[in-house]
Amino acid sequence: AQKITQTQPGMFVQEKEAVTLDCTYDTSDQSYGLFWYKQPSSGEMIFLIYQGSYDEQNATEGRYSLNFQKARKSANLVISASQLGDSAMYFCAMREPFWRSGNTGKLIFGQGTTLQVKP
Amino acid sequence: EPEVTQTPSHQVTQMGQEVILRCVPISNHLYFYWYRQILGQKVEFLVSFYNNEISEKSEIFDDQFSVERPDGSNFTLKIRSTKLEDSAMYFCASSPDTRNEQFFGPGTRLTVL
Numbered sequence: 001a002q003k004i005t006q007t008q009p010g011m012f013v014q015e016k017e018a019v020t021l022d023c024t025y026d027t028s029d030q031s032y033g034l035f036w037y038k039q040p041s042s043g044e045m046i047f048l049i050y051q052g053s054y055d056e057q058n059a060t061e062g063r064y065s066l067n068f069q070k071a072r073k074s075a076n077l078v079i080s081a082s083q084l085g086d087s088a089m090y091f092c093a094m095r096e097p098f099w100r101s102g103n104t105g106k107l108i109f110g111q112g113t114t115l116q117v118k119p
Numbered sequence: 120e121p122e123v124t125q126t127p128s129h130q131v132t133q134m135g136q137e138v139i140l141r142c143v144p145i146s147n148h149l150y151f152y153w154y155r156q157i158l159g160q161k162v163e164f165l166v167s168f169y170n171n172e173i174s175e176k177s178e179i180f181d182d183q184f185s186v187e188r189p190d191g192s193n194f195t196l197k198i199r200s201t202k203l204e205d206s207a208m209y210f211c212a213s214s215p216d217t218r219n220e221q222f223f224g225p226g227t228r229l230t231v232l
Binding site: 033035037042043044045046047050091093095104105106107108109110111112 | 150152154160161162163164167169174175208210212214216217218219220221222223224225226228
């Protein structure tokens, strides 16, 4: 069964510094997708970044980058130049292979990491 | 930019009552999902829906739950007889296919008293 682990319940970072949020996953599949979502205190889920298991390059979206280490089964989110508005809960999620019979594309989420950016 | 919408934003109900949570997915999307997040916990998959039928459901999605797409735009989650432990944030999500990201609605906070 697939599993996502986020071992940092809470993190602090100084404004303008970079921060890495950890995510490890467990799957026997070779093809899968990894996602990061941000959940501010208002509660909505905001998509940040996606990494496909066969993508050779690490994904980047603006200040977000994904440090994908397939052999270690880790997909850490790096936020550069933290801003006060980055304070939120961050979830790592995995999607099972799209080609698998009966695949529905459901996401399996980790427990989340609460990030607080200090001024 | 198209977005997933959900109504109501907050629903308070008495234990044993039926509730219907409504969602309008993005119009050209084909895959629809409901997730649940109990306060302070992770987001859990409830059910996926494709081609007008349930394609997968989790063990949480028991006989008290049902989903429906009554017309071309709405996607509803019904809880027949609510329990205290159904209190949670319920998210609807949609996706054009099973490869790309899912777009989440703002959620409905359900409080069962």
